[in-house]
Amino acid sequence: MTEAKRGEGVTRSARDLCWNCQSEVGGEYFCPQCVKVQPASVWSDYFDVFGLPRKLGLDLEELQRRFYDWSRKFHPDLFQRATPEEQAISLENSALVNTAYRTLRDPIARVEYLIGLEEGAVKGIPPKAPLDLLEEMLLVQEALEGAKASALDAQTQKRLTDERARLAERRRAEEERLLDVSREWDALVEGSSAASRDRDDLRRKLLDRMKGILAVRAYLTTVINDLSDALGEDSQTHVSHRRH
Amino acid sequence: MAYSDKVIDHYNNPRNVGSFPKEAPGVGTGLVGAPECGDVMKLQIKVNVDTGVIEDARFKTFGCGSAIASSSLATEWLKGKSVDEAAKIKNTDIVNELKLPPVKIHCSVLAEDAIKAALADYRGKWGKKEAAAGAAAS
Numbered sequence: 001m002t003e004a005k006r007g008e009g010v011t012r013s014a015r016d017l018c019w020n021c022q023s024e025v026g027g028e029y030f031c032p033q034c035v036k037v038q039p040a041s042v043w044s045d046y047f048d049v050f051g052l053p054r055k056l057g058l059d060l061e062e063l064q065r066r067f068y069d070w071s072r073k074f075h076p077d078l079f080q081r082a083t084p085e086e087q088a089i090s091l092e093n094s095a096l097v098n099t100a101y102r103t104l105r106d107p108i109a110r111v112e113y114l115i116g117l118e119e120g121a122v123k124g125i126p127p128k129a130p131l132d133l134l135e136e137m138l139l140v141q142e143a144l145e146g147a148k149a150s151a152l153d154a155q156t157q158k159r160l161t162d163e164r165a166r167l168a169e170r171r172r173a174e175e176e177r178l179l180d181v182s183r184e185w186d187a188l189v190e191g192s193s194a195a196s197r198d199r200d201d202l203r204r205k206l207l208d209r210m211k212g213i214l215a216v217r218a219y220l221t222t223v224i225n226d227l228s229d230a231l232g233e234d235s236q237t238h239v240s241h242r243r244h
Numbered sequence: 245m246a247y248s249d250k251v252i253d254h255y256n257n258p259r260n261v262g263s264f265p266k267e268a269p270g271v272g273t274g275l276v277g278a279p280e281c282g283d284v285m286k287l288q289i290k291v292n293v294d295t296g297v298i299e300d301a302r303f304k305t306f307g308c309g310s311a312i313a314s315s316s317l318a319t320e321w322l323k324g325k326s327v328d329e330a331a332k333i334k335n336t337d338i339v340n341e342l343k344l345p346p347v348k349i350h351c352s353v354l355a356e357d358a359i360k361a362a363l364a365d366y367r368g369k370w371g372k373k374e375a376a377a378g379a380a381a382s
């Protein structure tokens with residue numbers, strides 16, 4: 001309920017003074033006194049940007065609606081006659097709103113972002129990949145290397161395509177698992193029944209599980225992309241999948 | 245991404261690419277991955293079981309240029325070192341030598357992890373024989 005209200009109104013969690021008239025802004029995007037645009041960088045996180053609760057299950061339509069709304073309000077065109085400060089702020093706000101939207105819209109990037117937020121400076125143990133997975137990835141890569149050394153005949157092509165389909169299927173299964181853990185996470189965040197120590201424990205466990213799944217997914221994605229490259233197709237690169 | 249000359253050199257002419265049979269005498273194998281990017285690195289050492297000196301090293305890296313350069317450099321550094329000396333190689337040494345930018349630090353970490361894993365594997369498989377040989381020699 002409170003969440004809905006936060007969304008309707010234009011509140012941020014941070015309390016600040018307006019850069020222009022020094023009156024207090026309680027989280028509004030435009031100063032209530034002088035109506036100047038306020039810098040978005042004071043919003044505490046991407047969820048906050050859209051006034052959404054920090055949860056993994058998001059209402060995507062609502063997210064999009066709010067994104068369009070903010071994009072319109074901060075659109076640099078509207079600030080053409082404004083002061084240079086306001087122009088700069090609106091530009092920065094637009095950029096931030098864009099990044100926030102792109103991150104939250106994507107279920108994988110959203111999880112990665114949330115993990116970063118939750119862990120802050122205190123990083124947990126990096127996920128250790130199961131050795132058999134690494135071994136398997138190495139085998140696929142070596143086979144691929146061999147296949148690339150000679151011309152791709154129809155038979156090899158078929159083999160690589162099948163391989164890729166098999167790995168893509170596994171990646172889908174991992175993504176399903178990630179969704180399950182995401183739901184568990186949201187349930188934990190919403191619930192208040194468990195004792196706080198158990199909650200911390202469970203919280204840590206869920207974060208580690210999410211990181212583990214993301215890692216497995218990253219290994220699969222790399223090999224899938226390499227297979228696609230070898231087959232001469234554009235690999236579908238995920239926003240958060242960086243390499244080179 | 246602008247690579248340093250040294251990275252480009254190792255990337256274009258990687259040293260010591262290849263594999264040893266895993267079960268061959270004195271061979272230790274490290275297989276590691278970087279969860280950030282999904283890249284995979286295999287690094288192997290071949291140790292003289294009598295002296296504890298690394299006589300040869302090989303790697304296979306399916307990853308970015310910096311990871312390939314890091315592992316190539318690591319194999320060069322490993323050769324001629326004792327197992328104990330090898331354990332002192334740090335990813336920061338690699339970063340300095342190759343002038344890796346901050347976003348590529350995890351690639352050098354991968355190489356350090358691979359060295360550690362290879363050493364641990366070697367110790368587990370052959371460390372006892374090494375100790376026995378050392379005791380017999382003294």
Ligand code: FES
Nearest residue numbers: 281283308311351
């Ligand atoms: S980007 Fe993956 S190891 Fe360098």
